[in-house]
Every structure is written in structure tokens, then in C-alpha cells.
Amino acid sequence: MPDERGRTxxxxxxxxxxxxxAAVAGRWTTLVLRELMHGPASYGELRARLPEISSKVLAERLQALVERELAVRERLAGFPVRTSYRLTPAGRALRPLLVELYRTGARLVDARR
Known part of the structure; x- marks a missing residue:
């Protein structure tokens, strides 16, 4: 519920x-978040799940999520060195927002028809 601070x-x-x-801003960000909602994933797994995204954009989106503290990048033991990305609690807290954005968007699409 908005408070008095909401009046600016x-x-x-x-x-x-x-x-x-800002947390979900940027083309592809919501789709990267969606994929990470299913659990940790490597860069390669994310590329396979989102084949239309360019390597550059995926790297930028993952870096932005890490910088916003919505995801963490972990180096996995072994050779070759692998990395995995997973959502932080703050990143997982975006699930209801993404669900509601989807529902609202679907209603807006239907209203245009």
C-alpha cells in the first residue's frame, strides 16, 4: 500500500x-530471471534455454543481475572451471512481480483484440 512517500x-x-x-529492466532480463527461477544454471545452460539471446546480451544481463544483488555467480570446482548463476533471496522475491506483470500484459493484449 503506498504511503505518503509515494506522493512525489x-x-x-x-x-x-x-x-x-529497475530490477527487471532491460530486454531479456525477465526471461533470464524466469530461467533462474527454476534453479541454478550455467552460462551454457542459459544459452541453450534462450537460443535467441546473443552471448553479449546474456553476459550483460547476468552481470547486471549480479551487480543488483539479485543473482550470484559461483565458480564450481573441477576442470575445466565452470560457473553457475543462482538467484539470491532478493532475486527469488521477484517471482510475484513477474507473475503479475505476465497477467497484466495478457489482459492488455486481450483488450487490444
Whole structure:
């Protein structure tokens, strides 16, 4: 429920809505999040699950998620060295937002028909 802080003349960087939108901003971000919602995945696994995404964009999205502390990058023991990405609790907390964005988008698509 919005509080009195929600009444501003311009977007503020600490506004909860702006923070939530920034967390999922960027083309492909929601799809990368969706894949990581299923559990940890290596870079190669994510590329296989999202074959249309370029290597550059996937690397950028993963780095952004790590920087936003929504995902962590882990080096796995063994040879060759492998990395795995997994969502943090903050990243997993985005699930209801993504579900609601999907539902809202579906309703908007239906309204256009």
C-alpha cells in the first residue's frame, strides 16, 4: 500500500516502484530471471534455454543481475572451471512481480483484440 512517500513530483531512485522496475529492466532480463527461477544454471545452460539471446546480451544481463544483488555467480570446482548463476533471496522475491506483470500484459493484449 503506498504511503505518503509515494506522493512525489518526480521519480526518486529510492521509490519502491522505481527499484522494482529497475530490477527487471532491460530486454531479456525477465526471461533470464524466469530461467533462474527454476534453479541454478550455467552460462551454457542459459544459452541453450534462450537460443535467441546473443552471448553479449546474456553476459550483460547476468552481470547486471549480479551487480543488483539479485543473482550470484559461483565458480564450481573441477576442470575445466565452470560457473553457475543462482538467484539470491532478493532475486527469488521477484517471482510475484513477474507473475503479475505476465497477467497484466495478457489482459492488455486481450483488450487490444
Amino acid at each position: 513530483a518526480r521519480p526518486e531512485t529510492d521509490c519502491p516502484v522505481e527499484v522494482a522496475l
